[in-house]
Amino acid sequence: MKLLVTGGAGFIGSAVVRHAVRAGHSVINLDKLTYAGSLTNVAEVSDSPLYAFEQADICDRQRLDMIFAAHRPDAVMHLAAESHVDRSIDGPAAFIETNITGTYTMLEAARTFWMAEGRPETFRFHHISTDEVFGSLGPTGKFTEDTPYDPRSPYSASKASSDHLVRAWHETYGLPVVLTNCSNNYGPYHFPEKLIPVVILKALAGAPIPIYGKGDNIRDWLFVEDHAEALLLVVEKGTVGRSYNIGGENEATNLELVTKICAILDEKRPGNAPYAEQIAFVADRPGHDQRYAIDPGRIRTELGWRPSVTLDEGLEKTVQWFLDHENWWRALQDRDGVGKRLGTG
Ligand code: NAD
Numbered sequence: 001m002k003l004l005v006t007g008g009a010g011f012i013g014s015a016v017v018r019h020a021v022r023a024g025h026s027v028i029n030l031d032k033l034t035y036a037g038s039l040t041n042v043a044e045v046s047d048s049p050l051y052a053f054e055q056a057d058i059c060d061r062q063r064l065d066m067i068f069a070a071h072r073p074d075a076v077m078h079l080a081a082e083s084h085v086d087r088s089i090d091g092p093a094a095f096i097e098t099n100i101t102g103t104y105t106m107l108e109a110a111r112t113f114w115m116a117e118g119r120p121e122t123f124r125f126h127h128i129s130t131d132e133v134f135g136s137l138g139p140t141g142k143f144t145e146d147t148p149y150d151p152r153s154p155y156s157a158s159k160a161s162s163d164h165l166v167r168a169w170h171e172t173y174g175l176p177v178v179l180t181n182c183s184n185n186y187g188p189y190h191f192p193e194k195l196i197p198v199v200i201l202k203a204l205a206g207a208p209i210p211i212y213g214k215g216d217n218i219r220d221w222l223f224v225e226d227h228a229e230a231l232l233l234v235v236e237k238g239t240v241g242r243s244y245n246i247g248g249e250n251e252a253t254n255l256e257l258v259t260k261i262c263a264i265l266d267e268k269r270p271g272n273a274p275y276a277e278q279i280a281f282v283a284d285r286p287g288h289d290q291r292y293a294i295d296p297g298r299i300r301t302e303l304g305w306r307p308s309v310t311l312d313e314g315l316e317k318t319v320q321w322f323l324d325h326e327n328w329w330r331a332l333q334d335r336d337g338v339g340k341r342l343g344t345g
Pocket of ligand 1: 006007008009010011012013030031032033034035036037038056057058059078079080081082083084098102128129130131159182183184185186191
């Protein structure tokens with residue numbers, strides 16, 4: 001397939017690009033290269049003849065039209081977004097612009113291209129979204145694809161809006177879309193302001209490891225390499241018009257998660273004292289959702305996908321990756337604004 005991947009220089013997008021090129025797909029990586037994007041994330045495949053890069057803004061309709069006409073993709077995998085909840089609380093405007101207007105602009109450019117090509121049934125617009133659109137769970141239950149939307153942060157509200165636009169473009173114009181909503185990702189190339197990298201890097205620096213509130217918020221953790229495999233499966237084999245929830249089946253409280261990371265570091269890079277002694281509880285995030293949990297039953301039964309690693313295995317790989325890639329995270333830490341936030345994304 002020839003895939004137009006938006007946000008392919010970001011955390012999840014770059015995993016998709018790396019997996020897709022290795023699987024023999026052609027990839028056009030369309031990215032604005034905001035603070036969150038870095039071409040070093042795709043350096044492993046960027047010399048491949050299957051890979052091309054277009055620096056562009058998803059809100060720039062003229063550029064998008066030119067890129068669609070020049071590359072004539074078989075499918076779009078739309079990941080470009082503003083993605084950090086804490087940043088959305090400090091400054092929601094960029095989230096409205098990129099996540100809502102940007103998705104609308106992508107949909108219109110894709111629809112125009114698709115109509116000009118004679119409305120091929122095989123074309124796909126795959127929209128990548130989050131489980132945060134479903135709101136917050138109590139102690140039991142899981143999000144299914146039929147859970148009503150109840151977004152509670154500027155980030156999740158902007159992603160919910162974009163999901164609705166994508167469904168409307170299918171119902172109204174017949175654009176062949178698929179959607180996925182996933183849980184919290186972690187793994188190699190995770191941006192240093194997000195929770196797991198923050199924990200690793202603060203621990204190594206001998207600094208306090210911040211945890212919001214009492215650390216009892218529960219998240220389901222999905223290894224990014226497993227997620228990339230799932231996304232490629234959905235764009236190739238997913239049913240048009242359908243949503244698929246993707247989760248790691250790995251629920252943990254933030255405190256459990258941080259304690260696991262500290263224990264892995266104690267093994268791999270022993271310090272003078274156990275790293276868990278650096279844990280520091282800080283004032284909670286406003287509107288902090290208590291629990292997210294995903295029921296991935298549909299993608300498992302329809303497409304045969306399941307995660308390949310447990311949380312312990314994925315965390316071990318992730319910690320090792322950060323220990324082995326100090327140059328990568330040091331370069332990003334120096335960027336404006338990064339490191340001033342807690343990173344409990
Ligand atoms: P990220 O912030 O790491 O990367 C986003 C990428 O989009 C960056 O490369 C950035 O340069 C690019 N971008 C931003 N604005 C752009 C614009 N206007 N035009 C073109 N490119 C632009 O994000 P991520 O964590 O990789 O998330 C990717 C997608 O997955 C997002 O849509 C996000 O909402 C969704 N998602 C992420 C998670 C997670 O745990 N990280 C969970 C659920 C859903």
